[in-house]
Amino acid sequence: MVVLVQGLVARRRGPVRRMLGGAEHRSGRTSNHVSTLPTPPAAIAWGRVGRYDLSRDDVAQLLDGEPAYRATQLWEGLYRHGSDPSELTVLPRPLRERLAHDPRLAPSLVELRRSTSEQGKVVKWLWSLAGRGRVETVLMHYRDRSTVCISSQAGCAMGCGFCATGQAGFQRNLTAGEMVEQVIRAAAAARAGGRRLSNVVYMGMGEPLANYERVWASVERIHDELGLSARHLTVSTVGIVAGIRRLARERLPVNLAVSLHAANDQLRNSLVPVNRRYPLASLMEACRAYLDAKGRRLSFEWALMDGVNDRPRDAAELVTLVRPLRAHVNLIPLNPTPGWPTRGTPPHRVRAFRDELVALGVNATVRRNRGTDIDAACGQLAAAEVGSVDSVASMASAEATGAGASG
Numbered sequence: 001m002v003v004l005v006q007g008l009v010a011r012r013r014g015p016v017r018r019m020l021g022g023a024e025h026r027s028g029r030t031s032n033h034v035s036t037l038p039t040p041p042a043a044i045a046w047g048r049v050g051r052y053d054l055s056r057d058d059v060a061q062l063l064d065g066e067p068a069y070r071a072t073q074l075w076e077g078l079y080r081h082g083s084d085p086s087e088l089t090v091l092p093r094p095l096r097e098r099l100a101h102d103p104r105l106a107p108s109l110v111e112l113r114r115s116t117s118e119q120g121k122v123v124k125w126l127w128s129l130a131g132r133g134r135v136e137t138v139l140m141h142y143r144d145r146s147t148v149c150i151s152s153q154a155g156c157a158m159g160c161g162f163c164a165t166g167q168a169g170f171q172r173n174l175t176a177g178e179m180v181e182q183v184i185r186a187a188a189a190a191r192a193g194g195r196r197l198s199n200v201v202y203m204g205m206g207e208p209l210a211n212y213e214r215v216w217a218s219v220e221r222i223h224d225e226l227g228l229s230a231r232h233l234t235v236s237t238v239g240i241v242a243g244i245r246r247l248a249r250e251r252l253p254v255n256l257a258v259s260l261h262a263a264n265d266q267l268r269n270s271l272v273p274v275n276r277r278y279p280l281a282s283l284m285e286a287c288r289a290y291l292d293a294k295g296r297r298l299s300f301e302w303a304l305m306d307g308v309n310d311r312p313r314d315a316a317e318l319v320t321l322v323r324p325l326r327a328h329v330n331l332i333p334l335n336p337t338p339g340w341p342t343r344g345t346p347p348h349r350v351r352a353f354r355d356e357l358v359a360l361g362v363n364a365t366v367r368r369n370r371g372t373d374i375d376a377a378c379g380q381l382a383a384a385e386v387g388s389v390d391s392v393a394s395m396a397s398a399e400a401t402g403a404g405a406s407g
């Protein structure tokens with residue numbers, strides 16, 4: 001789910017249906033937790049299982065013949081310190097050397113580019129995934145918190161025309177370990193700058209609820225092994241109702257953010273194709289059910305597009321939907337992306353839109369487009385790196401067959 005977006009034309013509706021669904025995954029938690037991440041057969045076939053896709057049992061097996069506490073040392077080194085096995089000086093040198101060459105302990109992410117802006121307050125990575133695909137991660141430091149925005153898919157099949165990632169099409173689902181590793185790498189960078197990573201938002205490339213099983217496995221791993229509470233974890237969606245209802249049955253009450261962008265079906269159908277499958281009435285019902293089940297504050301994201309969804313009647317329709325849910329609205333001026341004509345709403349009209357919402361009894365905040373000078377809008381840097389949007393779309397379209405069914 002990309003929050004910072006561009007453009008208007010909605011197309012490529014075909015893959016959306018293929019991406020919906022998937023089996024539910026749960027894992028229990030105990031004080032001496034052995035968490036198990038699903039390692040999908042496709043990932044194994046593609047050689048994409050990395051160190052954070054391994055379960056604790058897997059790690060113990062790697063250390064077969066060693067004292068049992070070595071597995072704990074390795075596990076804690078990976079999760080608490082984000083260390084490479086070769087750096088774990090608590091392990092004997094011969095063991096370190098063996099582990100350093102074990103492909104099952106290889107990292108999944110190869111850093112292609114790191115960009116910083118705002119005097120280091122925003123850091124963005126472009127990663128190459130082992131196997132194939134490129135994704136982005138953005139770390140943002142605020143006065144009182146440090147938040148990482150992670151990707152859940154390489155590309156996206158949802159086809160929102162205003163979004164750079166949507167235009168590029170779908171490549172593949174990320175494994176749970178690839179998502180966890182984004183968090184681990186950002187946490188290490190935050191630590192190196194004297195900060196502590198406090199929040200994780202699934203708002204980067206991809207639609208998290210179209211990769212449900214692995215996203216939820218990563219949520220549990222981040223919660224259980226990194227110690228981030230559920231109130232500091234936010235899963236976003238463009239409105240996959242079936243996924244929201246599954247989320248409401250999970251053990252962890254994570255925050256839910258819904259990218260709305262339009263408050264009537266006609267406009268939303270044109271901006272967000274999945275709305276044709278899950279119209280606003282069913283989406284709002286699912287949001288209500290989530291609220292009732294989890295008691296978490298719900299937020300709606302609204303990318304303000306000049307002359308498209310920033311008119312007084314848009315504000316009035318939005319209020320009608322969100323006020324009964326006592327939800328918060330985050331207003332995000334459309335982020336500039338080369339090649340798409342629709343502009344973001346000018347600042348004075350952004351403020352007017354917010355004031356209108358507030359006057360009508362809705363909590364609304366204008367979010368800054370952080371890091372636009374480094375293309376920190378999710379989805380943009382990857383598209384820029386691999387060439388034109390069209391070339392990415394062709395590649396993604398060719399690769400989507402088969403991978404698309406696993407979400």
Ligand code: SF4
Nearest residue numbers: 001002156160163166
């Ligand atoms: S195309 Fe995908 S990543 Fe882009 S806004 Fe839509 S759901 Fe989010």
